[in-house]
Amino acid sequence: MKKTLLCSALFTLSVSGYSFATDAPTTTNYSDKAVKYLAQIADGSDGIGARPASSAKEIETGEWIKNKLTQVGYDVITQPFSYEKSGKTKTSNNYIVEKAGLSTDTIVLVAHYDSTGDDHGSLGATDNGAGLAAATAIAEALHAAQEIPYTVRVLFVGAEENGLNGSKHYVTEALKKGQLDNVIAMINYDTVGGGDIVYVHAAHSDYKQYQKTCEAIGLSDKTYNKETWVRDGMLAASIDRIGEEQKYVVHPGFPGYPAGETGSWSDHAPFACAGIPIAYVESTNFNINGEEGYDGYSQTENPLMWDCYDAENKTACDRKTETKWGKIWHTEFDRLDKLEQAFPGRVNKQTKNNVEVVVEYLTNNKYFKQS
Numbered sequence: 001m002k003k004t005l006l007c008s009a010l011f012t013l014s015v016s017g018y019s020f021a022t023d024a025p026t027t028t029n030y031s032d033k034a035v036k037y038l039a040q041i042a043d044g045s046d047g048i049g050a051r052p053a054s055s056a057k058e059i060e061t062g063e064w065i066k067n068k069l070t071q072v073g074y075d076v077i078t079q080p081f082s083y084e085k086s087g088k089t090k091t092s093n094n095y096i097v098e099k100a101g102l103s104t105d106t107i108v109l110v111a112h113y114d115s116t117g118d119d120h121g122s123l124g125a126t127d128n129g130a131g132l133a134a135a136t137a138i139a140e141a142l143h144a145a146q147e148i149p150y151t152v153r154v155l156f157v158g159a160e161e162n163g164l165n166g167s168k169h170y171v172t173e174a175l176k177k178g179q180l181d182n183v184i185a186m187i188n189y190d191t192v193g194g195g196d197i198v199y200v201h202a203a204h205s206d207y208k209q210y211q212k213t214c215e216a217i218g219l220s221d222k223t224y225n226k227e228t229w230v231r232d233g234m235l236a237a238s239i240d241r242i243g244e245e246q247k248y249v250v251h252p253g254f255p256g257y258p259a260g261e262t263g264s265w266s267d268h269a270p271f272a273c274a275g276i277p278i279a280y281v282e283s284t285n286f287n288i289n290g291e292e293g294y295d296g297y298s299q300t301e302n303p304l305m306w307d308c309y310d311a312e313n314k315t316a317c318d319r320k321t322e323t324k325w326g327k328i329w330h331t332e333f334d335r336l337d338k339l340e341q342a343f344p345g346r347v348n349k350q351t352k353n354n355v356e357v358v359v360e361y362l363t364n365n366k367y368f369k370q371s
Helices: 030-042 056-071 125-144 165-177 211-216 229-242 268-273 336-342 346-362
Strands: 012-015 018-021 077-085 088-099 103-112 150-157 183-189 197-203 278-284
Touching: 030 056, 030 125, 030 336, 030 346, 056 088, 056 125, 077 165, 088 125, 088 165, 103 125, 103 165, 103 268, 103 346, 125 150, 125 183, 125 336, 125 346, 150 165, 165 268, 183 229, 183 268, 183 346, 197 229, 197 268, 197 346, 211 268, 229 278, 229 346, 268 278, 336 346
Parallel strands: 103 150, 103 183, 183 278
Antiparallel strands: 012 018, 077 088, 088 150, 197 278
């Protein structure tokens, strides 16, 4: 079990024959920076707050991303795009940075920066403030490293909550320009904190679960990728970095979803459609018999997020009258003050762990499928 902090002093990570040194200031701890960034993004009084797709607050968040990464030395690419929603043309932006590795083989890390549920009081702390904060800190940590084995592209996508619009646009344009030719893996960070358990998934083994998304960007089962090695590598990295007790979990199988497989409802889907193996990290609780069964939409057993929770049977006391269903995302509970009340220290710890795990994964070629 490694408990080494991601400090950027003159340390060396000896990883499978490679040596990764960094010469950044000794005071930088990227896990702690992620927690600081989460407050800047989602704090109800001093942070940006709710970030609905294509809103002024989403634009403000995009500028926050650009400023943070420009400050550490990245050349940030802004990719504007438009999409149709409810008969109207909407606009948003993706933001892209890249750290060159010893190999041109590339891993893409994706986090969306918009949120939804503001009409219910959500400030998008877990969905997806935690993922955005972690991805920003990870990008900074990689920039500080003198060498990494693979090239890493960090993609911050807009307008996810109303149709995966940013990731669909990115994949469509990247395919046209050959920008996915060297991409060997994709990691999706969406709702990586807040829920009872942090899981890592692969794409569904049944293409039909992704067919609608694939066809929307002109792709089919001919290119669809359902490989599991990225998920399995992330699981191994979590064990190595944060230990057995805190490691990522592969969810149990339930009707329609075999163990460790996920649907097409987040930004990993367009990449799987384009032939790229994915890993999707999210925090929830698949042990709960929720509103639609064991589907992971009920994120917690905490009674604050239920009208009445039957702990023995892991479901609502009354399935006919329950209204909350243990859900955090898109609700009044997706805000830092209420999350801290319900789970003291949890979201910060999960956010820090996610930085630790992905930096472990991206700086160590032992987790990658060897050709």
